[in-house]
Amino acid sequence: MAVEAPRRAQRRATIAYVERRIQDARNWNPPPPLVVATRYVSMLLLLVAIGILVWGLISALAFTSTQTGIPCPDPPQRVSTPPQLVVVLMCVVAFVLGHMTARLQPIDPKMLYVPEGQARAKAKKVGADAGTEDATAVAVFDKDPDKERKDLYHRRNEALIVQALLLLFLLEVAGLLTIEAVTLQRGVWPITYYVRCAYDAAGNQSMLAAAAILFLVGRWFWLPARRQNAASRSE
């Protein structure tokens, strides 16, 4: 027992150290040149991802419009070139790259807060909470009533677009699930088989397309932490 106590203390100290390092990494503010460079890298990688997706789309459409058969054995093989592990690694790298490009970009302070009412209430309650994102956002809103109205109008419009896109995404997900279920029930190839067929017939191109999709997913869906002093755009 006497030996266990120092070990526990050492373990706690190690965990605390790791937590501190993680917190430091989350609150790390990239230098301005890196932020500017990230914006250009983001645009470049987005162009590459768009190019890969267009290439994949054109290839798929061209094949189906000119050929009657399928480009792989029936059922498609699950072992092809490059090996699955390489594909998975490539996708993980693309996912992390997508997140990093989004994370290092400057963040609009208005996007860091939650609903106006909540933010105002919180800022009033906390009072001297200057320096936090919520207080910054409220300060922006409280500066000028006209600007506040204009901001609100623009933000409502933009929020409407985002919600419409989310609705589109949900409808597509529902459609894909329906297609998958119906095709399986009717003895027709499900979407999974087509993905395997693409990997079997054009492994490298499929890997690049999967990596491009994962890059976009990493950019959009891996939430950046609320950094204490996040780099922000100028007004």
Add this chain to the structure above:
Amino acid sequence: MPHPGPSDALVLVAGVGLSTLLLLAVADLFLTFDERPSVGEWVTQWARRYPLFALALTLLAGALVGHFYWATAG
């Protein structure tokens, strides 16, 4: 044993799915170029506003990606 479906259906599914991604990617490129809040920032804000809804959607999206892309060699 399942057999391949009609190519028209395949074109429709691939076209709609990839076109949506392309539309969002082009929007993201434009917003980044214009230094406006990117798609990720909007999604982040929405997720913070509706965390449970976002969690459910994330699980659904993850399950779909895993189902379509993860073909464990047997």
